[in-house]
Amino acid sequence: MDRFESMAMLVAAIDNGSLSAAGRVMHVPLPTLSRKITELEARLGTRLLIRGTRKLTLTDAGVAYVAAARRILEQVDDAEREAAGEFQTPKGELVITAPVFFGRLHVLPVVTDFLALYPEINVRLLLVDHNMHLIDEHVDMAVRIGKLPDSALYATYVGPMRSMVCASPHLLATHGVPTVPDDLRRFPIVRVAMPVPTPGWQFRSPDAGGVVDIPVSPRLAVSTAEAAVQAAIRGVGVVNLMRYQVLEAIQAGQLKPLLEPFELDPSPIHLLHASRGQMPLKMRCFLDFARPRLQAILA
CATH class of the missing domain: 3.40.190.10 (Periplasmic binding protein-like II)
Known part of the structure; x- marks a missing residue:
């Protein structure tokens, strides 16, 4: 049994609220995902999940195990990025999302200038008017307009918008x-x-x-x-x-x-990214590049 795969499935089930939702996110059939978690519980000799009709509930052992699994998965993710050189050299694909109108007017010019400076980075720019889930949808950074809800994400303020x-x-x-x-x-x-x-x-x-x-x-x-x-x-x-x-x-x-x-007070604009361990250099480079340019535009 691939323990890391089973850990990831368990964490995805908790984050998405159900086994079926986790299966859709991970592109894994529901019976396979359910079996993997059952095998994990059997290996550990304890129950991790209480599978109710409406929601999943962690047992006390499950709460502790999921917290540890998150740390392990993040460490493995960071190790793979480091082995690929993403922490030493700015390279790889960077996925950025922004509102359609603002993205076309202001983010796209910043991205094109950034690409000219960093030839080993590729950017996938997703212009949508709904808030994408950064972790579930594998987005590195988002431009968000408006007040932010409390979350485990890092936000860099770039300016106000009336x-x-x-x-x-x-x-x-x-x-x-x-x-x-x-x-x-x-x-x-x-x-x-x-x-x-x-x-x-x-x-x-x-x-x-x-x-x-x-x-x-x-x-x-x-x-x-x-x-x-x-x-x-x-x-x-x-x-x-x-x-x-x-x-x-x-x-x-x-x-x-x-x-x-x-008029009401202006809405804040932030660059948002997930607070997951060490930041890959491609993200740090884009944050340092985009922040002053967006701040100048908004000023």
Whole structure:
């Protein structure tokens, strides 16, 4: 029996919440994965998992064993990377993810300059608007916009990003200019459709010192920020987007910022990576290369 393989399957089962989910992540048939864990328990002479109908629960022995297995697997992973030279020479594949619009505008130019400087590193840049799971999906580094939840990941702050409400000069000429957030109730709205829709837009309340929610009903809902910008330029409605998404249209006079005194605090942008042992040199080189360049852009 491959003990390391069985350890990895057990850890994957706990991290993913079920044997079937772990099997999908590891591309292993469920009966094989279940048998491997059962064989591991038999070898150890103790039960590690309580397999309930809804979730997996570790026994006391399982808690201790999984903690030790994580350390062992991380040490083996680091040893393999070191043997391959990733800790002495910046080389190998680097997997980076970023939001689509921000990635195209700002991350891609940084990556192309980085590749010119490090000929032994290859980059796979994944531009998606959902948060990928760094460990499960084998991602080395992520650009994240917004407040981060508590996790066992390392985050490097690179700068702030405002959200801005904008509309076309034509729309404002037709409907007037809103002076307070509540005025938006009489305006057509363009929204980017989210997996979990929010009831409205939030603004700072200068008088109350808190936050107010303004319910908005979209005249048009689209799937990307770029489509929302184009719709707003055409006068379909008001948009509420990140500054980098509307900056070009504002500079061209196609959109006008609105309600700036009521904006919420800017969202932080971080470079995120897993805190797993020693960092491979390819990741350290990219972090040191990308951080000052992104900071200059956001400044």
